[in-house]
Amino acid sequence: MPMQIATWNINSLTVRLPQVLNWLAAHPVDVLGLQELKLTDDKFPVAALRTAGYEAAFLGQKTYNGVALLSRHPLRDVVRNLPGLEDEQARVIAATVDTPQGALRVINGYFVNGQAPGTDKFAYKLRWLEALHTQVQAELAAHPRLVLVGDFNVTPEDRDSFDPDGLRGTIHHTVEERQHFQALLALGLSDAYRLFEQPEKSYSWWDYRMLGFQKNRGLRIDHILVSDALRSSVTACHIDRAPRKNPQPSDHTPVVVTLG
DNA sequence: ATGACGGTGTGGCACCGA
Numbered sequence: 001m002p003m004q005i006a007t008w009n010i011n012s013l014t015v016r017l018p019q020v021l022n023w024l025a026a027h028p029v030d031v032l033g034l035q036e037l038k039l040t041d042d043k044f045p046v047a048a049l050r051t052a053g054y055e056a057a058f059l060g061q062k063t064y065n066g067v068a069l070l071s072r073h074p075l076r077d078v079v080r081n082l083p084g085l086e087d088e089q090a091r092v093i094a095a096t097v098d099t100p101q102g103a104l105r106v107i108n109g110y111f112v113n114g115q116a117p118g119t120d121k122f123a124y125k126l127r128w129l130e131a132l133h134t135q136v137q138a139e140l141a142a143h144p145r146l147v148l149v150g151d152f153n154v155t156p157e158d159r160d161s162f163d164p165d166g167l168r169g170t171i172h173h174t175v176e177e178r179q180h181f182q183a184l185l186a187l188g189l190s191d192a193y194r195l196f197e198q199p200e201k202s203y204s205w206w207d208y209r210m211l212g213f214q215k216n217r218g219l220r221i222d223h224i225l226v227s228d229a230l231r232s233s234v235t236a237c238h239i240d241r242a243p244r245k246n247p248q249p250s251d252h253t254p255v256v257v258t259l260g
Numbered sequence: 261a262t263g264a265c266g267g268t269g270t271g272g273c274a275c276c277g278a
Contacts, residue, residue: 012266
């Protein structure tokens, strides 16, 4: 029985919960990583998700950030944030999913945006990426069957941006960010989306402003990385643009991987 | 160079995102 794992930055779970429930009803993936909950743990909609067939592990925060893992299967050994990094921002949640096909480790991250090279926020982004790398390395050693999902806030390559030349060196497009992405791959991970032939100009985020989506001025910054142990079982990966056409959409749209 | 759009907060706009 195939298994599906998805990631979606929903830019406020308070606003987007109905869309998440609708999407899950139409696409009953096994696991969904959410980013930018923008709510505290006491406001997390545990009951509504349970009714929809999902249990949840979450790390909330007021106004900003916040991540969750939703799963149709039991979750255990939850780790919140990066143990090696002093960080007040809620950006990472990891858990083991006990699927009928065996245990799977899933790490869900809302990577730092970084604003612009040279700023304090960019320095924080690089520190955070370093700490994430260390943590993923440790998780991989303990759990060979691992998936890293999330809003990476990095375009891995020029083809992942609507304007790679005009935006070269700007945020999401710097050499440093792309080197960090490559360093994650070097741990023994593959970008599931690029394991398959894909349409040109495929993106997962479009600016709300200036008719970004209508003009397909977007970036592919939401990713699913699969470990070497899982790579051969990946049968598909796609971006679901449909939710971006909803009324009151998130600026991101889901990415889904299928394991055979 | 700036702001455009959208979410949040205790606001009358500012901050942040990407």
